[in-house]
Each structure stands twice: as C-alpha cells, then as structure tokens.
Amino acid sequence: MKNSILFKSLVVLTVFTALVACQQEKKKVINFPTTDLTAENFVPKPLKIIPTNSAFGLDKNTIIYTSQNATGFPEVGEFLSEKIKWQTDLELAVNASDNTSAERIIFINQSDSTAFSSKEGYALHITQDSIILNAKTAEGAFRGVQTIRQIIPETSNDTLSETKMWLIPTGKIIDNPNFEYRGSMLDVARHFFSVEDVKKYIDILAYYKINILHLHLADDQGWRIEIKSWPKLTEIGGSSEVGGGPGGFYTQEEYQDIVAYAAKHFITIVPEIDMPGHTNAASVSYPILNGNGKTPKIYTGTEVGFSTFDTRKDTVYAFIDDVVREISAITPGPYFHAGGDESHVTKKKDFIHFVSKVDKIVKKYGKKMIGWDEIVHADIDTSAIAQFWANEENAKLAVEKGLKIILSPGKKAYLDMQYDTLSKHGLHWAGYIPVDTGYIWTPERYVKGINKENILGVEAPLWSETISNMEELEYLAFPRMIGYSELSWSVEENRNWENYKVRLGNQAPYLDKMNVKYYPSELIDWKKSKYTYKTIDKD
Ligand code: TNX
Numbered sequence: 059m060k061n062s063i064l065f066k067s068l069v070v071l072t073v074f075t076a077l078v079a080c081q082q083e084k085k086k087v088i089n090f091p092t093t094d095l096t097a098e099n100f101v102p103k104p105l106k107i108i109p110t111n112s113a114f115g116l117d118k119n120t121i122i123y124t125s126q127n128a129t130g131f132p133e134v135g136e137f138l139s140e141k142i143k144w145q146t147d148l149e150l151a152v153n154a155s156d157n158t159s160a161e162r163i164i165f166i167n168q169s170d171s172t173a174f175s176s177k178e179g180y181a182l183h184i185t186q187d188s189i190i191l192n193a194k195t196a197e198g199a200f201r202g203v204q205t206i207r208q209i210i211p212e213t214s215n216d217t218l219s220e221t222k223m224w225l226i227p228t229g230k231i232i233d234n235p236n237f238e239y240r241g242s243m244l245d246v247a248r249h250f251f252s253v254e255d256v257k258k259y260i261d262i263l264a265y266y267k268i269n270i271l272h273l274h275l276a277d278d279q280g281w282r283i284e285i286k287s288w289p290k291l292t293e294i295g296g297s298s299e300v301g302g303g304p305g306g307f308y309t310q311e312e313y314q315d316i317v318a319y320a321a322k323h324f325i326t327i328v329p330e331i332d333m334p335g336h337t338n339a340a341s342v343s344y345p346i347l348n349g350n351g352k353t354p355k356i357y358t359g360t361e362v363g364f365s366t367f368d369t370r371k372d373t374v375y376a377f378i379d380d381v382v383r384e385i386s387a388i389t390p391g392p393y394f395h396a397g398g399d400e401s402h403v404t405k406k407k408d409f410i411h412f413v414s415k416v417d418k419i420v421k422k423y424g425k426k427m428i429g430w431d432e433i434v435h436a437d438i439d440t441s442a443i444a445q446f447w448a449n450e451e452n453a454k455l456a457v458e459k460g461l462k463i464i465l466s467p468g469k470k471a472y473l474d475m476q477y478d479t480l481s482k483h484g485l486h487w488a489g490y491i492p493v494d495t496g497y498i499w500t501p502e503r504y505v506k507g508i509n510k511e512n513i514l515g516v517e518a519p520l521w522s523e524t525i526s527n528m529e530e531l532e533y534l535a536f537p538r539m540i541g542y543s544e545l546s547w548s549v550e551e552n553r554n555w556e557n558y559k560v561r562l563g564n565q566a567p568y569l570d571k572m573n574v575k576y577y578p579s580e581l582i583d584w585k586k587s588k589y590t591y592k593t594i595d596k597d
Contacts, residue, residue: 088115088218090186093227098209099564101540102267102547103557104233114162114184115223116142116210121160122152128168130196135166137322138203145210145571146224164189164206166199174198178269179234182206184226200324201267205231208265212567212587237501239464239515240546241270241328242473242539244531245522247277247339248360249299250306255528257319262536262572264323266543271320272328272395272517278338278357278365282307283329287380288344295339298356300523314388321390328428329385332397333378334404334412338365346373350403360523363402369412379419386423394420399430399447410436417442434459443514447472448488450505457507462514470499471542473520473534477577483524484534493562493579497541498555516546529575529593536569536576537562559583 095109124135135152142150154160169192173181180193180202189206193199206226214222242263244251251259260271275283281295284307296307308316317327333340334349338357341348348354349368367374382394396416401409413429413436420427421441427433428443431452444456445464453463465471468488475491476484502510518539525531540562544553559582567587569576575591578584 088186090115090218090225093225095184095209095227095229095231098227099561100205100208101558101561101565102544103552103561104205104231105549105552106232107229108231109227109229110185112186112228113225114186114189114228115215115218116146116148116226117162117219117221117223118148118150119160119221120148120150120162120164121154122150122164122166124153124166124199125168126153128196131166131168131199133322134196134199134203137200138164138166138206141203141207142210145207146214148224162187164191166191166193166203168193168195168199170194173232175234176238178238180205181233182231184228184230186228189226197324200264201235202233204265204267205233208568235267235547236549237513237515237546239270239517240268240543241272241464241515241517242268242535242542243272243274243330243466243517243519245274245277245474245520246282247274247280247299247332248522249301249303249526250280250282251522251528251531252306253308253312253316255531256316258528258572259531259535260316260320260323260325262569262574263539263543264325265568266540267547268539268543269325270328270515270517271325272330272519273316274330274332274519274521276331276333276339277336278362279359280305280307281339281343283313283385284309285381285384286310287384288377290343291340293343294356295343298339298358299526300358300360301526302358303526310384310388317389326391326393327389328391328393328395329389330395330397330428331381331385332395332399333416334367334369334409335363335365335399335401336397337367340377341365341367344377346371347377349374349408363400366401366404367412369404369408375415375419378416379422382416382419382423382425386420386425389425392426393428393443394423394425395428395445396420396433397430398433401432406435412436414438428464431456434461445517446505446508447519453505454507457512463508463512464514464517465501465504466517466519467499467504470496470504471516471518473518473538474522474524477579481577482533483530485521485524491538493537493541493577493581494555494559496538497545497553497558499545500550501545502550516542518542532575533577536574537565537579537582540565 090113124131174194177195180198183190191202281291292307299305341354349366417438434456440460446453563583566585570587570589
C-alpha cells in the first residue's frame with residue numbers, strides 16, 4: 059500500500075516536472091530588471107500610474123490584437139504597428155489568425171466600462187505577458203497608443219533572451235483628458251505652408267495627444283482655400299504672402315486630404331475665415347466686398363486692422379454663405395471659426411450686426427461658431443465659443459453670457475512670441491515667452507471668474523508673420539507646444555515645472571528622430587540621442 063502511494067506520487071511529480079520543463083522550454087523565464095513606470099517620460103502626464111516594477115519585453119514575437127468589430131479599433135492597431143516599426147524596426151502582425159507563436163500580446167480592447175468619463179479616456183494594464191489597452195472608443199484607444207509609444211525605450215536590451223527586447227515597465231495607467239479641446243493654430247495665411255508641412259505638424263501634435271488643429275485660412279496677405287463659386291479668391295488672393303513670396307493655397311481636394319490625415323490621428327480641423335477685418339486678400343479678389351473706402355491692393359506687410367468687409371451689403375452675406383457652405387461641406391468637425399479680431403475700421407454697430415448675421419450662417423450649415431474674444435459684443439447665443447487672446451473683459455462678458463471659452467492668452471500661449479531678446483524669429487508685442495513661462499500658469503485660474511466649467515480648452519496659436527518654412531515653424535512651436543499639451547490634458551495636481559522639464563529634456567530622441575528643429579532652450583537638459591537634424595533640400 060505504502061509503496062503504491064509512493065509510486066503514484068513519483069509519477070505525479072515526474073509528470074509535473076516534465077510539464078513545467080515543457081512550459082519553460084516554450085516560455086523561458088526571464089529575469090527582468092526592476093522598473094518604475096512612474097519614472098517614465100510621459101508628456102502629457104497621465105492621470106494615474108501604478109507601477110508593478112517588472113517588464114514587458116516587446117520583441118519580434120509580440121502580436122497586436124484588437125477588438126475586430128468595434129469601429130476604428132483595427133486601424134488603431136495598424137497605426138501602433140506602423141509606429142513600432144518606425145521606432146524599433148520590429149514588424150508586428152495585427153490580428154494575425156495564426157497565434158501559436160504569440161508569447162506576448164498587445165490587446166487593444168473596446169470596453170464599455172463606466173470608469174471612462176470621456177470618449178478619450180483609456181486604461182493600460184501592462185504585465186510581463188501582455189499589454190491590455192481598454193477604451194470605450196477608437197479615439198480613446200488612439201490616445202492610449204501614444205502612451206505606449208512614449209514608453210518604448212530608444213534601445214533594445216540584447217542580453218535577456220535570444221531576441222532583441224525593448225523593455226516596457228509594468229503597471230497600470232488610468233487616463234482621461236482634463237479639457238476636451240486641446241489645440242494648436244497654424245497661420246497659413248501670412249505665409250503659406252504646404253500639405254506635407256501640415257501633415258508633419260499633425261504627426262507631432264498627435265504624439266502629444268493634441269486633438270484640434272485650427273487653420274487660419276484667410277487674412278489680409280493671402281486667401282488659402284479654394285472656393286469653387288468664387289474662384290478669384292485663390293487666383294488673386296492666393297498669390298501673395300508677407301514679404302512678397304509666392305503664397306499658395308489648398309485646393310478643396312488638398313484640404314480634404316489634410317482633414318482625412320488629421321482624422322486618422324483623431325485630430326479635428328477647425329477652419330478659420332477671419333472677418334470682417336483681416337479681409338484684404340478677399341477684397342483684392344472681389345472689390346465689391348470691400349468696406350474701408352479705399353481701392354484694395356495686394357498687401358505683403360504685417361500691419362493689422364486696416365481692412366473690413368462692407369457689412370451693409372447683401373453681396374457680402376451671399377459671399378459668406380457660399381464660403382461657409384463650401385468649407386462646411388468638406389469639414390467633418392463641429393466648428394467654424396469666423397475670426398472677428400482687430401476690426402479696427404469697422405464701426406462697432408456694424409461689427410455687431412455683422413457677427414450676429416455670420417453666426418446664423420454658420421449655424422445654418424450645422425456648425426458652431428468660434429470667434430476671437432471681440433465677438434462677444436454681438437447678439438449671439440450660447441452655442442458660440444469665444445477664444446480669449448487679449449481682452450479679459452471680453453472673456454468675462456462671454457462667461458456672463460454663458461459662452462464657453464478657449465484660452466489662448468497672448469502672454470502665455472502665443473507660439474509666435476519670442477523666447478527672449480535673442481530669438482531668431484517671432485514677435486514680442488505680448489512679451490517674451492521662455493519655455494518655463496509658457497508652462498507655468500494655470501488655465502483653470504488664469505482669468506478671475508473664469509472657472510474650469512467655463513473653459514472648453516486651451517489652444518496655442520502660431521502666427522506666421524516671421525516664419526516661412528518648416529524649420530522656422532519648428533523653432534517657435536517646439537518645445538513650447540509640448541507644454542501646452544500637458545496644460546490641457548493633465549490635471550492641475552499632475553503638472554509641475556521641475557518634473558516636467560526633466561520629461562521634456564527626454565523628448566529629444568523622439569524630436570530628433572522626427573527631424574524636428576526645436577529651439578534648444580538652455581533651461582532644459584536635453585538628452586543626447588543618436589539622431590541629428592538633417593537639412594531638407596527644397597527645389
Ligand atoms: C494678433 S491674435 C492677431 C494676429 C497677429 C498676431 C501676431 C489675433 C486674434 N490677432 O492677427 O498675427 O497678433 O502675434
């Protein structure tokens with residue numbers, strides 16, 4: 059009896075040992091180094107990070123799976139695979155049917171969990187075998203994918219196993235944006251920027267979870283979007299820019315290409331036609347629109363405030379109806395920006411009359427009107443949004459009227475302000491904005507009486523009077539734009555300059571690999587990387 063028990067035990071032990079050996083044969087136990095997920099260089103900083111101190115070894119056998127029937131999820135998986143290839147050269151299969159070789163997986167899962175307070179929220183659970191990204195929508199999954207990209211190290215560890223492994227710290231991340239509108243504006247009117255330039259800007263914005271790109275499409279010096287019913291706008295109005303350069307414009311197809319590219323990155327394009335001031339290029343093309351009593355001429359200087367539409371002419375509103383209709387038809391986002399700033403030669407009562415009428419046209423085409431803070435004086439209802447840039451009284455009035463506010467204070471958030479007196483490009487009418495000044499302010503408390511619930515979000519405008527190519531654009535936009543991403547995504551308790559500046563310095567490898575000529579502010583200890591900026595030859 060005793061013997062038989064012993065025998066049985068021996069058999070069980072042998073089988074068990076064999077099984078374990080078999081398992082180990084299949085899956086080698088790797089001694090991962092101790093990690094700390096909280097010490098990673100995320101920008102913007104996620105809401106909650108809980109480290110578990112081991113590592114997920116991203117290698118060539120990792121497979122990406124996604125919920126397959128949830129809209130947009132497989133595409134987000136493809137996007138991640140493409141970016142992992144760019145970063146590591148690994149070619150990871152997405153939703154492969156043969157999964158026998160998968161030792162580690164990244165699973166992008168649609169989840170209706172009530173824990174996600176917005177459509178952009180997501181949760182990441184990283185263990186030694188899997189990275190599970192849960193999100194309610196593809197948009198949330200896309201934001202989570204940026205977080206994964208940010209924690210893939212620059213170099214692989216080649217000693218732990220026979221395959222190269224990029225070690226990702228394990229733990230949990232729960233994340234959700236602080237503001238729903240997190241934007242940048244690009245002025246393509248003062249100087250024109252090509253579709254390729256705009257796409258590169260979108261690539262970088264998306265990496266930092268920005269979700270709005272506002273395009274300033276018309277100003278005194280140029281009209282940049284084809285309007286089929288008014289062809290001279292681009293023929294004449296598109297032919298000039300500041301300093302006398304060749305200008306340019308987007309055909310409707312090119313604009314749609316930008317919109318689609320932005321949509322793939324879950325970025326909404328906000329088109330702006332600035333009016334009734336800043337309209338010289340439109341009036342040169344069609345002098346009947348002009349209301350300043352002078353003969354319009356092509357303008358390549360940088361003064362503001364001299365132009366206006368004739369606000370009492372029916373033709374002007376027929377024109378605006380066509381422009382808003384054509385642009386709205388090719389803009390899937392909910393907003394149309396109608397400008398409204400610095401209309402110094404429009405009488406106040408005419409301005410009020412004009413903005414109220416334009417608001418109705420914008421609504422007729424299914425969009426919400428955004429305007430610079432001056433629009434608050436018009437008779438508009440609470441669906442309009444005021445973009446605060448200079449006048450606090452206007453912003454307060456907007457809040458009293460029940461409008462939401464986009465914060466773009468010139469002194470803090472204007473990307474075209476110089477860093478200091480030595481800056482190569484930029485203006486300084488609102489002051490100098492070194493990298494710390496641009497980051498150290500609290501949108502939630504910037505204007506007394508304007509609280510979190512009144513604020514739709516933060517936008518950093520890049521006006522282009524002093525910049526005419528990508529290198530110059532990058533000099534002003536980066537690194538400051540990265541700080542605005544944190545100011546708009548991360549909650550106040552998670553924002554801290556001393557902590558941020560270290561994470562910012564560690565963005566250098568990404569920016570270098572993206573060939574971004576950022577301003578190497580001396581306030582930041584920039585991490586050395588193996589990539590250096592390459593000048594791109596333009597013909
Ligand atoms: C003010 S901000 C402007 C722009 C200029 C910018 C230069 C705003 C609504 N108007 O027309 O380009 O300053 O910083």
